[in-house]
Amino acid sequence: MALLITDECINCDVCEPACPNEAISEGDDIYVIDPDLCTECVGHFDEPQCVVICPVDCIPHDPNHVETESDLMSKYKRITGK
Template sequence: MALMITAECINCDVCEPECPNQAISMGEQFYVIDPQRCTECVGHFGEPQCVQVCPVECIPLDPFHLESPGQLQLKYEQLQAAKKALLPTTS
């Protein structure tokens, strides 16, 4: 599952820089998580980093984006492949 940030968010700015997939950004009123980029830190860390640093515990699983660990791993691999494709090649 992807994660989501609830309205209890206090906009403390600690979660955004912790996300290895750049899935977190400022929304209209509080931070939001892009479910297409969130892998719950699968492939990077053993635990979701945003959840670890959130002082108000407002980052639960998103029930609208159910994903298995295998699906999260595949998403991680696809994001990494896309990232590598954007890197300049050296000759």
Template sequence: MALTITDECINCDVCEPECPNQAISMGEEHYVIDPGRCTECVGHFDEPQCVQVCPVSCIPIHPDFVEDRETLWQKYRRLQAAKEAAKATGVAG
């Protein structure tokens, strides 16, 4: 499951640096989560770090991107492989 950030976001800047997949960025009005990069921290942590640090609890599961744990593991492995390939070629990942 990918997570999403709702309109209740206060742009406090605490979630973005906590994301190990660089899935969080500033959107037009508030922070957003890229569902293609969000693994709910599977592969990195036991719990989603953005949810843990959010002071207003505005990060629920994205209803359009419901994924099981195995799918999240596959996404994690794909992202890690891309990161390693970028590192090997000297391209920022």
């Protein structure tokens, strides 16, 4: 599944540069994750880097974008051209 950033986000700006797919950007009030670009770091790392680095634990799975590991790997390959 893709991830999402909740309204508990404190806009600390550590997640955006940590995302290898550039799926995180500034939203109107908090950072947002583009589900079309989020692979939960599959293909890049063993765990989502935004989740690892977030100081307030505000990045859960997005229940509206359920994906399997295989789906995430396919998305990674599409995004990176690998």
